[in-house]
Amino acid sequence: MTDAPPPFETKRDQYIDLLRSLFLPKDPISNDIIRYFASLLRILGMEDSGWDPHAESRAMLNDLNGFFKLELPKEHFSQPEYTPWRVGLLLYSHIVEMDAPYEVLTNLLRFQLGKGYSPNPYFIFLTEGQKKSFRKRGISTGEKIEIIKKLSTELGLDIGSIFDAFYNNKLRNAISHSDYILSDDDFRCRGGYQRHSCF
Numbered sequence: 001m002t003d004a005p006p007p008f009e010t011k012r013d014q015y016i017d018l019l020r021s022l023f024l025p026k027d028p029i030s031n032d033i034i035r036y037f038a039s040l041l042r043i044l045g046m047e048d049s050g051w052d053p054h055a056e057s058r059a060m061l062n063d064l065n066g067f068f069k070l071e072l073p074k075e076h077f078s079q080p081e082y083t084p085w086r087v088g089l090l091l092y093s094h095i096v097e098m099d100a101p102y103e104v105l106t107n108l109l110r111f112q113l114g115k116g117y118s119p120n121p122y123f124i125f126l127t128e129g130q131k132k133s134f135r136k137r138g139i140s141t142g143e144k145i146e147i148i149k150k151l152s153t154e155l156g157l158d159i160g161s162i163f164d165a166f167y168n169n170k171l172r173n174a175i176s177h178s179d180y181i182l183s184d185d186d187f188r189c190r191g192g193y194q195r196h197s198c199f
Helices: 007-023 033-041 053-067 083-097 099-112 128-137 141-155 160-166 169-176
Strands: 180-182 187-191 194-197
Touching (some): 053 099, 083 180, 099 141, 141 169, 169 187
Antiparallel strands (some): 180 187
């Protein structure tokens, strides 16, 4: 009898299975293979090297991950037992706000559905009201996820369940706006005038 894989590996393998047919389509030719590679590589136009924020995001994630491997000196950290949690919240916020993963997923879905490639893959799926506000404020993470869910359903995939497993807009908002506290027992953020747990 073999031991069951750790929860992280189990979840990772589920994601790989869900995403395999999206990243490795059976037919990368019919809908124009150039669009397939453009979707994977996020071709944005005429830019010199050093202009892709995704590279900086990866470096930031590596730096934040480095904190989890350190034994923090108590003379510099007043609550070293809380520091990994605080860094973890920043890590979570940074990951869910990154543009690149959403752009790649949306364009790969567009490719397989025969909807082409776009440096701005969401715009054609927005309502007229959303298109007007897009010019001023862009598109929210939640709206990106809704578009991905809609397209994945159209394609017959269950990509949306990936986001359901980890994305929490209330948590994202609390971290982004520093509207939370860590207590000995839980993470608390405000909703209106009421204090509640986000989990």
